[in-house]
Amino acid sequence: xxxxDASAKFTLxxxxxxxxxxxxSIADQVRNDLFQSQKVVIIxxxxxxxKTTLVRQLIRELTLKSLxxxxxxxxYHEAFAGRDLSKMQAVIGDAQLLFLDEAQNIPDIGINLKxxxxxxxxxxxxxxxxxxxxxANRLQEPLTGRTWTYSLYPIxxxxxxxxxxxxxxxxxTESFLRFGMYPDVLQAIGDxxxxxxxxxxxxxxxxxxxxxxxxxxxxxxxxxLLKLLAFQAGSPVSLHELxxxxxxxxxTVNSYIDLLEKGFIVFRLSAFSRNLRKEVTKMSKVYFYDTxxxxxxxxxxxxxxxxxxxxxxxxxxxxxxxRKKVEYQRLFGSAYYWRTYSGAELDYVEERAGxxxxxxxxxxxxRAKAPAxxxxxxxxxxxxxxxxxxxxxxxG
Numbered sequence: 001x002x003x004x005d006a007s008a009k010f011t012l013x014x015x016x017x018x019x020x021x022x023x024x025s026i027a028d029q030v031r032n033d034l035f036q037s038q039k040v041v042i043i044x045x046x047x048x049x050x051k052t053t054l055v056r057q058l059i060r061e062l063t064l065k066s067l068x069x070x071x072x073x074x075x076y077h078e079a080f081a082g083r084d085l086s087k088m089q090a091v092i093g094d095a096q097l098l099f100l101d102e103a104q105n106i107p108d109i110g111i112n113l114k115x116x117x118x119x120x121x122x123x124x125x126x127x128x129x130x131x132x133x134x135x136a137n138r139l140q141e142p143l144t145g146r147t148w149t150y151s152l153y154p155i156x157x158x159x160x161x162x163x164x165x166x167x168x169x170x171x172x173t174e175s176f177l178r179f180g181m182y183p184d185v186l187q188a189i190g191d192x193x194x195x196x197x198x199x200x201x202x203x204x205x206x207x208x209x210x211x212x213x214x215x216x217x218x219x220x221x222x223x224x225l226l227k228l229l230a231f232q233a234g235s236p237v238s239l240h241e242l243x244x245x246x247x248x249x250x251x252t253v254n255s256y257i258d259l260l261e262k263g264f265i266v267f268r269l270s271a272f273s274r275n276l277r278k279e280v281t282k283m284s285k286v287y288f289y290d291t292x293x294x295x296x297x298x299x300x301x302x303x304x305x306x307x308x309x310x311x312x313x314x315x316x317x318x319x320x321x322x323r324k325k326v327e328y329q330r331l332f333g334s335a336y337y338w339r340t341y342s343g344a345e346l347d348y349v350e351e352r353a354g355x356x357x358x359x360x361x362x363x364x365x366x367r368a369k370a371p372a373x374x375x376x377x378x379x380x381x382x383x384x385x386x387x388x389x390x391x392x393x394x395x396g
Contacts, residue, residue: 110142180292234312272336321395344371
């Protein structure tokens with residue numbers, strides 16, 4: 001058996017049953033909320049990240065009589081969109097738990113869930129949605145004070161770390177950067193299969209909710225915007241320059257990025273500043289929730305030694321994984337990047353409980369020092385360089 005075959009066999013053994021086995025970080029809290037609370041549980045997240053799988057596993061554990069409603073199917077819309085309790089009860093029957101999958105597809109879902117919540121206090125309800133902006137708009141006002149809300153993202157390194165050793169994870173780090181963390185991609189064996197899965201994800205799901213559930217007039221410009229953002233990942237983004245490239249005003253560009261954020265494709269990191277005269281504050285950085293999706297947009301899945309964007313890719317991966325960790329572990333605080341007009345910068349800054357934590361990201365294990373300006377301006381802050389030999393603690 002040659003090295004490539006051995007590597008493929010190792011990967012097969014490591015990841016084949018990962019989705020069925022891996023404990024998702026929000027599972028315990030969601031389980032507790034379903035069991036102990038009468039509030040409606042909402043799980044947001046991109047399509048294909050495992051929301052349905054997670055809920056089905058929890059339902060099996062709770063051993064309640066349950067009804068699963070796939071809101072992608074039109075046949076359920078009349079019953080759950082009509083504000084008619086009797087019609088909804090006719091579908092629910094004697095179920096003790098109602099699971100609404102892709103709930104954003106049902107018109108007026110918020111007011112109808114309010115009716116169910118208030119009229120059937122013994123019924124447990126859990127709903128998932130792949131577009132936070134539409135589902136949130138339909139739920140927030142009718143269900144104020146009646147929900148527990150979660151987000152589920154592509155598989156997190158901290159979740160993999162519950163099943164695999166640091167050595168095993170280190171062996172897969174480059175693959176994570178190239179192909180991302182979507183469950184189906186992680187399970188695919190070989191580069192060709194992973195690329196095929198990513199292209200299917202991008203074409204079938206990436207824009208679906210944003211385009212269907214918003215009033216975007218120029219779908220082609222949305223795709224072009226995503227490609228431009230992919231090339232600029234890890235760099236401050238000028239809305240004005242993006243607008244010039246797309247022949248759009250910067251307000252429209254900003255609104256498109258906002259929709260992409262709410263569709264779980266990208267997220268922004270703003271600049272940190274307490275001294276407006278010295279520190280850059282106007283431009284944000286834009287990162288992708290998944291580096292595989294980012295690479296698919298620019299059609300570049302090359303090994304890292306053949307790439308010119310390894311630093312940006314590594315930064316995107318670390319910031320996305322840190323975001324998962326902070327949210328899943330409820331490490332309350334705010335995240336930024338830091339840059340001065342004189343050129344001093346840090347890739348990532350967290351402000352938590354009054355303390356500033358500064359980080360620089362390097363793919364290779366090289367010595368790095370904080371800019372002198374950082375400690376001069378914020379003498380009580382900390383600094384750490386995160387590289388491929390020590391990143392697991394940062395993200396896990």
